Amino acid sequence: MAQVNIQSVNKVYANGFAAVKDVEVQIRDGEFVVLVGPSGCGKSTLLRMIAGLEDISSGEVAIGDRVVNDIDPAKRDIAMVFQNYALYPHMTVFDNMAYGLKNKGMKKGEIHTRITEAARMLQLDDHLTRKPRQLSGGQRQRVAMGRAIVREPKVFLFDEPLSNLDAKLRAHMRSELKELHRRLNATFVFVTHDQVEAMSLADRIVILNAGRIEQVGTPMELYHQPASLFVAEFIGSPAMNTVPLGTRLGGMLANTAGTLPAPAMTIGLRPEAILAGPAGGPGIKGHVAMAEALGAETVLHIEVPQGGTDTRLTTRVSGETRFTEGDELAITVDPSRVCWFDHEGRRIATEPATQPAPRKEPLPAE
Amino acid sequence: MTDMTTASPIAVPTARPRIRWNRVGDHAILIAGALFMLLPVLLTLTTSTFDNITIHRGGLQFAFGPDGFENYQKAMFEKGGFTKTVDGMRMMMNSLILGLGFAVGKIVISMMAAYAIVYFRFRFGTIAFWIIFTTLLLPLEVRILPSYEVVQNLGLLNTYTGLIVPLIASATGTFYFRQFFKSVPEELLEAARIDGAGPVNFFINILVPLSQTMIAAIFIIMFVYGWNQYLWPTLMTTDESMFTLVRGIKQIMQVWIGANIPDYGVAMALAIIAMTPPVLIVILFQSWFVKGLVESDK
Numbered sequence A: 001m002a003q004v005n006i007q008s009v010n011k012v013y014a015n016g017f018a019a020v021k022d023v024e025v026q027i028r029d030g031e032f033v034v035l036v037g038p039s040g041c042g043k044s045t046l047l048r049m050i051a052g053l054e055d056i057s058s059g060e061v062a063i064g065d066r067v068v069n070d071i072d073p074a075k076r077d078i079a080m081v082f083q084n085y086a087l088y089p090h091m092t093v094f095d096n097m098a099y100g101l102k103n104k105g106m107k108k109g110e111i112h113t114r115i116t117e118a119a120r121m122l123q124l125d126d127h128l129t130r131k132p133r134q135l136s137g138g139q140r141q142r143v144a145m146g147r148a149i150v151r152e153p154k155v156f157l158f159d160e161p162l163s164n165l166d167a168k169l170r171a172h173m174r175s176e177l178k179e180l181h182r183r184l185n186a187t188f189v190f191v192t193h194d195q196v197e198a199m200s201l202a203d204r205i206v207i208l209n210a211g212r213i214e215q216v217g218t219p220m221e222l223y224h225q226p227a228s229l230f231v232a233e234f235i236g237s238p239a240m241n242t243v244p245l246g247t248r249l250g251g252m253l254a255n256t257a258g259t260l261p262a263p264a265m266t267i268g269l270r271p272e273a274i275l276a277g278p279a280g281g282p283g284i285k286g287h288v289a290m291a292e293a294l295g296a297e298t299v300l301h302i303e304v305p306q307g308g309t310d311t312r313l314t315t316r317v318s319g320e321t322r323f324t325e326g327d328e329l330a331i332t333v334d335p336s337r338v339c340w341f342d343h344e345g346r347r348i349a350t351e352p353a354t355q356p357a358p359r360k361e362p363l364p365a366e
Numbered sequence B: 001m002t003d004m005t006t007a008s009p010i011a012v013p014t015a016r017p018r019i020r021w022n023r024v025g026d027h028a029i030l031i032a033g034a035l036f037m038l039l040p041v042l043l044t045l046t047t048s049t050f051d052n053i054t055i056h057r058g059g060l061q062f063a064f065g066p067d068g069f070e071n072y073q074k075a076m077f078e079k080g081g082f083t084k085t086v087d088g089m090r091m092m093m094n095s096l097i098l099g100l101g102f103a104v105g106k107i108v109i110s111m112m113a114a115y116a117i118v119y120f121r122f123r124f125g126t127i128a129f130w131i132i133f134t135t136l137l138l139p140l141e142v143r144i145l146p147s148y149e150v151v152q153n154l155g156l157l158n159t160y161t162g163l164i165v166p167l168i169a170s171a172t173g174t175f176y177f178r179q180f181f182k183s184v185p186e187e188l189l190e191a192a193r194i195d196g197a198g199p200v201n202f203f204i205n206i207l208v209p210l211s212q213t214m215i216a217a218i219f220i221i222m223f224v225y226g227w228n229q230y231l232w233p234t235l236m237t238t239d240e241s242m243f244t245l246v247r248g249i250k251q252i253m254q255v256w257i258g259a260n261i262p263d264y265g266v267a268m269a270l271a272i273i274a275m276t277p278p279v280l281i282v283i284l285f286q287s288w289f290v291k292g293l294v295e296s297d298k
């Protein structure tokens, strides 16, 4: 078990492209950290630098107390799970898991014990003699995890391991991963571009944008106190409503939201910060352009005709709502949930504006 | 791999069976082509079962004759040549050694060359590859004289080493293996690196097993190519006990002149014998090769 210290790490590829810029994160022992961001933002590059598959152009990566910049991947005490599994196609499940251990010169008996143990944990007992091509996608993914587990590494690295699975299996594997993390009590670094995956798995999330860190924080911190417009728009589904104050709608919303901090340029409202009331009530007049019934809740897309150019807002109401498409309504804003952003898109800290929620789940006991 | 199976058109059941004229045409052309290719072989086979006088008088024969057993026995076991030291068995063994040495040597050398080119980043790797690649354009015959010179100076005439080693550098093999290695997903190499595999370990335990089908394909091509070598063994071997089958056939027509009639029947029999091992290899390996192709998916 170990913490991972990433200090002002840069990556410049051979063609001169700077993929990772001045990244600085301290990952704690036993923490589940998710690297998230849009495609091409450098998540994989950063992960591969931790793994040792990619040279570090400048800066320092330390695993435990050891700087690993010049240490071979095999000797870094890490294990990695790849997006396309990267199983050895000609080896059985057992041999796939055993290969790394054999290379370490481990005794046969010990290899056998470890693999049996891991196979039991991952429900692979019956498949140990099969080849990867005889397994389903989910089973292959489990073998890849098994191969990582038997190494008993200090740090597990995952590069979008679930993105080749269908939605249902993905949700299932998500909970298995969470369970695995609790059980192994190891440090997990997980890359994904899916913010739902990030929110549901992470103790802490690192959001990257074009090679730079936008924000590091717990899922709830990121949701309620996004450091920038980029984070605000990336995290949360449906996305945050962000309206420039220069527009008519922006002005109307700012009026309902109350105190306006001086340098604010944009107002940000989570869907639940917009309250839909009956037509004729107080607030901004609009009508429902589209209602997405999701069961427990309904997402309303509201059109505000007097709002100028930018006239669409989304809000979340209970599934039992009476609003349907075409209905007139009046919207108000919950002033305690408003975010303000300055001209650079950074959030302006306002005192009562946010309510830091308690952690979703406590860190596993040491 | 899946598109191989889906590519073949699936017959859709129709109410009334219709004759598909274009398919009949396709088959007619294929059958005609096969017959055309097969005819000389068939004629050789039938003719090889007659005695020399019949063949000399009547030319090629279209039916089987009475002397097959005798001809084949003579071809295989009768010592011939000037020195009366070489029989068909001996020549067959020489051919086998040449074919196998040639194929195995080429595979080993070209796999290692391709491995170096694809997986190691060294200064002139790309240039080295292109130089190897351009030699593809040069047939063996172009460099046969200098090769002969070298082998002679090394005193390797009439040895298996001299017969095989100068031929085993293979641009074709290197090229095919390079293409194959490039198609192996990079994550496999990375997974192996994390699993602590060194270059030799990765090559032997991962790359070679993955290349099985490629190796089989190259083996077929190279074995047949080596077996059929004519010019190089002719130059290289003066000692009759080193003759290969392909070389020996010609020798029969030149020197095995009993009375005045050349030994046609025996020569034909020897030609058939010379043809059999490559055919067997192709048939044997092909089923294995197809199986490998169908089963492997990445």
Ligand SMILES: Nc1ncnc2c1ncn2[C@@H]1O[C@H](COP(=O)(O)OP(=O)(O)OP(=O)(O)O)[C@@H](O)[C@H]1O
Pocket (backbone or CB within 6 Å): A013, A014, A015, A017, A019, A037, A038, A039, A040, A041, A042, A043, A044, A045, A046, A193
């Ligand atoms: N070998 C390379 N040479 C040059 N540029 C590269 C190389 N590998 C990646 N890049 C560039 O670096 C950037 C970051 O790549 P990276 O693979 O880390 O993205 P990512 O965040 O993992 O994206 P995705 O979600 O699509 O996997 C991309 O813009 C990519 O084009």
Ligand SMILES: [Mg+2]
Pocket (backbone or CB within 6 Å): A043, A044, A045, A159
């Ligand atoms: Mg990636």
